[in-house]
Amino acid sequence: MRQYRIALIPGDGIGTEVVDAAWQVLAAAAARHGFALAAEAFPWSCAHYLAHGRMMDADGLERLSAFDAILLGAVGWPATVPDSVSLHGLLLPIRKAFDLYVNARPHRLLPGVRGPLRAEDFDLLVIRENTEGEYSGAGGRVHVGTPHEVAVETSIFTRRGVERVLRHGFEQARRRSGRLASVTKSNAQKHTMVFWDEVTEQLAAEYADVQCTRYHVDAIAARLITHPASLDVVVASNLFGDILTDIGAAIQGGLGFAASANVNPGGGVPGMFEPVHGSAPDIAGRGLANPLATIWAGALMLEHLGEAAAGAAIIAAMEAVTGAGRVATPDMGGRASTAEVAAAVAAALAD
């Protein structure tokens, strides 16, 4: 029987609840589709940081490299650990260590979900550059705490990094609608963003069958809200992709629906799959979190592992549950718990 080793990192806050919920659905899908999932859970989180002084164990990245995939919940508990520490201690090192340069985030309305743009029928794939750019971590501070304090954060864009993520976008556009939007702010940022535009144009010449449009980030942010159906594959830098996918999440009904696949296509390394949302301390531990983003991320994980039929079955089961509208968490207008929504999706797999 085909077997996959999955590292589970529930993380902080609602991360534990949504990973438990998603695992229930993934296990049901595996049983129905004739493969096995073997999980090992890692307690890396802000609580781990408070106990051990690190978000993850020193050999954590090495241990993760033995897995086929990683399913992560949420990172951050700002009341005790600054977000900059937690993010740079867990999520960002995993993306960088495995060179997971593509962060693919699908945004579409599931049946029955009432987003703010009810009339629009959109189906977007935002591809965010995931290992460099504005989140490179290069920079520093001097004269700390004095009136002369200076903070510098350097964005790093390499030809290899920009070209490979754009190339992935062009390939995805070819598989989908044939339309690609490339995002910069090259009217204001004259080095990195002009460079991104140049690489876009070079690849556009190579992919003459793809209709490539360049947008400034402010213009495409507005377009996402006014005309989301006019966009299909959107490729953006780390920061711009991070921001645009929160807009994508909002128009698809909220962060509870937004899933994310961090992958290195063809790299032979474990991909990391996660909901876009964070730890949501305000609702943590109360069974209120919408598990669909993590379940959707689990479906993306199965697809990446080569179990496309099982991934598609999970999406269909989610659609059946949202379409019926009977079992829904409060953000979807219902009263069901996180576990009840997961149980409904698992049950729908059998229909």
Ligand code: GGG
């Ligand atoms: N689900 C993962 C998570 O907790 N993300 C929170 C976050 O702030 N992420 C920033 C990022 O994706 O770069």
